[in-house]
Amino acid sequence: MWKTFAISGSVVLGLIAIGCGGGGGTSTTGGALSCGPSFMLPNYASVNDPGDGEPNLLLKWPNFPLRVYYPNEEVRTYGGTIYRSNDLADVALNRWKTASNNEATFTQGLGPLDADITLTMNTIGSQPGAGGTLGSTQITYYPSSGTIASAEITINVWPTMTEAQFTQGMVRTMNHEFGHALFMQGHSDEVSDVMYYLANPNVDLALTTRDINTFLTAYCGEFSTRGVTSHLPGEKPVTITIECKVGDGHTH
Numbered sequence: 001m002w003k004t005f006a007i008s009g010s011v012v013l014g015l016i017a018i019g020c021g022g023g024g025g026t027s028t029t030g031g032a033l034s035c036g037p038s039f040m041l042p043n044y045a046s047v048n049d050p051g052d053g054e055p056n057l058l059l060k061w062p063n064f065p066l067r068v069y070y071p072n073e074e075v076r077t078y079g080g081t082i083y084r085s086n087d088l089a090d091v092a093l094n095r096w097k098t099a100s101n102n103e104a105t106f107t108q109g110l111g112p113l114d115a116d117i118t119l120t121m122n123t124i125g126s127q128p129g130a131g132g133t134l135g136s137t138q139i140t141y142y143p144s145s146g147t148i149a150s151a152e153i154t155i156n157v158w159p160t161m162t163e164a165q166f167t168q169g170m171v172r173t174m175n176h177e178f179g180h181a182l183f184m185q186g187h188s189d190e191v192s193d194v195m196y197y198l199a200n201p202n203v204d205l206a207l208t209t210r211d212i213n214t215f216l217t218a219y220c221g222e223f224s225t226r227g228v229t230s231h232l233p234g235e236k237p238v239t240i241t242i243e244c245k246v247g248d249g250h251t252h
């Protein structure tokens with residue numbers, strides 16, 4: 001099982017090496033791994049979110065597959081090719097599925113009432129500048145266990161989006177917001193990670209070893225097969241909203 005994860009990581013590392021010159025190793029070699037923030041290293045499970053200075057908090061869904069629902073769709077045509085936001089969202093979501101060695105699985109929800117995660121396209125008037133919002137995720141979870149009950153993603157689009165912004169930068173934003181919806185209250189402190197708190201809206205970015213390790217650490221490497229954790233009797237869930245903004249994100 002762990003060798004399989006290592007193989008998955010190696011594939012991603014290979015992709016990263018093409019664009020960024022390599023990444024770090026993992027703690028997958030030898031011995032049993034114990035659950036906790038150091039489950040797979042390097043990761044950003046225990047750093048402070050550079051956006052607000054607060055400690056990161058790992059969250060998790062109680063089981064898979066999750067039902068994903070896209071209430072609306074944005075369609076753009078560039079160079080005679082039609083691009084649909086629903087398809088691009090699937091591309092972004094499937095990167096996390098791949099990172100889990102296909103253990104984190106998803107189905108299309110039939111509507112908002114039966115959806116675990118919704119992703120809504122939101123049109124804003126103009127391209128957001130530095131500090132402007134590219135996307136946001138609202139997460140409802142139970143604090144005692146960090147178990148997520150629902151997540152609602154909003155992806156901003158604007159009339160003048162270039163092909164690169166729609167087909168690359170937006171996929172990166174979708175991938176980032178799905179990361180929040182799947183496991184992450186907070187952000188990476190490393191500019192090369194997809195879950196860094198700022199992003200360049202013009203470029204896509206592959207998940208890094210740290211992104212993947214943090215995801216696997218949140219779930220202790222188990223998805224559909226792990227025990228269900230939920231909440232205390234009578235516990236009320238809390239709802240937070242994470243805003244993800246334009247900034248000096250990784251540009252290659």
Ligand SMILES: [Zn+2]
Nearest residue numbers: 197242243244
């Ligand atoms: Zn974010």
